[in-house]
Amino acid sequence: MNSSLVLNEALSIPEKIDYFNQHDKNDYRLIAKKIKEKKIKHIVTVARGTSDCAALFASYVFAKTLGLTTYSLAPSLITLENSSFNFEKTLVIIISQSGVSQDLIECEKAARQMGGETLIFTNNQYSPMINTANNFFYINAGEEKSVAATKSFVLTVIVIVKLIAFTKSNEILLNNLISLPDFLIQDRLHEWNYEIVNSAISNGFIVSRGVGAALSSEMSLKFKELCQEQIEPFSSAEVMHGPKSLIQNSFKLYTLVLNDLSGASINSDTRKIKKNTNLLYEISSKKEENKFFYFSKNNSVELEPIVVMAKFYPWIIKYTIAKGLNPDNPRYLTKVTQTL
Numbered sequence: 305m306n307s308s309l310v311l312n313e314a315l316s317i318p319e320k321i322d323y324f325n326q327h328d329k330n331d332y333r334l335i336a337k338k339i340k341e342k343k344i345k346h347i348v349t350v351a352r353g354t355s356d357c358a359a360l361f362a363s364y365v366f367a368k369t370l371g372l373t374t375y376s377l378a379p380s381l382i383t384l385e386n387s388s389f390n391f392e393k394t395l396v397i398i399i400s401q402s403g404v405s406q407d408l409i410e411c412e413k414a415a416r417q418m419g420g421e422t423l424i425f426t427n428n429q430y431s432p433m434i435n436t437a438n439n440f441f442y443i444n445a446g447e448e449k450s451v452a453a454t455k456s457f458v459l460t461v462i463v464i465v466k467l468i469a470f471t472k473s474n475e476i477l478l479n480n481l482i483s484l485p486d487f488l489i490q491d492r493l494h495e496w497n498y499e500i501v502n503s504a505i506s507n508g509f510i511v512s513r514g515v516g517a518a519l520s521s522e523m524s525l526k527f528k529e530l531c532q533e534q535i536e537p538f539s540s541a542e543v544m545h546g547p548k549s550l551i552q553n554s555f556k557l558y559t560l561v562l563n564d565l566s567g568a569s570i571n572s573d574t575r576k577i578k579k580n581t582n583l584l585y586e587i588s589s590k591k592e593e594n595k596f597f598y599f600s601k602n603n604s605v606e607l608e609p610i611v612v613m614a615k616f617y618p619w620i621i622k623y624t625i626a627k628g629l630n631p632d633n634p635r636y637l638t639k640v641t642q643t644l
Contacts, residue, residue: 308625309632310450314617320445320455321462321610322485330441330463332470335395335423339370339471344395344421347374350411351399354453354522358425358460359399361518361609368514369468379407382414391420398424401448401456403431412437425463427456441467451637452530454617457522458610465606480604488614491600496615498623500596501556502583506533508556509547511574513540514566519609523560523616529634531624540573551580561588562608563601587612 338344347366349359356376363374377396381387396415400408403426412433415422423439424431427448434440445459462481469477510527512520520537527535535556538547551557559574561567578584587597589608599611624631 308621310452310454311618311621311625311631313448313450314454314614314621316446317455317458317614317617318485318488320459321488323446324444324459324462325482325485327444328466330466331439332467335439335467336471338395338421339372342393344393345372346391346394347372348391348394348396348415348420349374349376349399350379350396350408350415351376352379352405352408354457354525355399355401355425355460357518357522357525358457358464359397360521361461361515362397362399362464364515364518365464365468365606370471377411379411382411383407389418389420391415391418394420396420396422398422398433398437399426399460400424400431400433401427401443401453401460403428403433409433425460427459450632451634452526452631458613461610461613465610468606477604477606480602480607484602484607484610487600487602488611491611491615494598494600494615496598496619497596498619498626501585501623502554503531503623503627505554505556505583508533508535508558508583509543509551510535510537510558510560511540511543511570512537512560512562512567513570513573514562515564515609516560516562516567516570519612520558520560522613523558523620526617526620529637530620530631531627531629532635540570543577544573548577548580551577553580553582555581556583556585557581558585558587558597560612561586561590562612563589563605564608587616 351359363376367374398412412422422437424433424437425441427443427445443459445456448456510520517539524537527533561570589601591598621631
């Protein structure tokens with residue numbers, strides 16, 4: 305299995321975080337200062353694919369921790385609909401691993417013309433957007449050769465968390481980020497077992513809430529693109545409004561429970577629907593109840609999404625290989641997707 309390119313990239317996440325910590329030159333203080341001085345009152349995120357899952361994460365945590373109105377903007381509102389917005393006092397964050405998607409390049413240009421202050425998150429130091437955007441944050445994940453993004457998603461989440469930490473002057477969080485690589489390596493003692501999941505069933509839900517909802521969207525994407533399973537993401541609150549009627553025996557139900565207020569509500573939300581399937585898999589830090597998808601608690605709950613994804617990516621890749629599929633060559637996919 306270790307001959308897999310994407311698996312090696314996923315396993316390199318602790319190393320890449322350590323390298324990022326040592327070489328990070330992003331000017332978080334500049335953006336934090338503008339937020340504190342009320343020069344930025346709104347945040348808009350624009351992205352596609354895995355980067356859009358990171359944008360969903362950003363939208364939720366910025367609203368939750370900074371008290372700013374946030375919105376994840378569909379690029380087509382600009383590229384297809386030619387919609388106009390008043391982006392005064394708005395930080396427009398364009399997230400693109402490759403930095404060369406034409407629709408996102410157009411969105412960055414249009415956002416500035418509408419009065420927004422643009423900030424590009426990318427893993428490409430040669431992205432044309434760097435020359436035009438008002439601000440640039442380098443995620444510095446190293447070259448990601450595989451089609452499926454792994455380490456670039458994690459490093460994007462770290463950049464988001466660091467911007468929050470600087471804005472909130474959270475020194476504890478920043479210190480815990482420095483020690484995170486060692487924490488992740490220690491947590492590998494609790495490796496997830498890909499053999500316990502029924503690979504003959506290819507449909508199900510992955511249910512979470514709050515910050516976890518963004519992670520479940522990224523997990524769902526990886527189930528689809530790597531192992532060709534339609535595992536749909538849902539908020540544990542929203543699934544009760546109709547989708548729960550799909551749940552029956554031989555229907556996979558994953559639940560993702562983080563140690564925050566939204567995580568605490570998931571078991572309550574899903575208590576009834578858990579009884580309707582014999583294929584329940586819980587991702588949580590409750591070791592006494594969870595033998596297979598356990599992750600260790602971090603001293604900063606803000607870093608738990610990184611802990612979870614650092615465990616999920618190697619697991620889903622090994623699971624894909626065990627199914628007889630090639631995670632280095634997902635069917636129909638290419639590294640850079642053009643949607644314009």
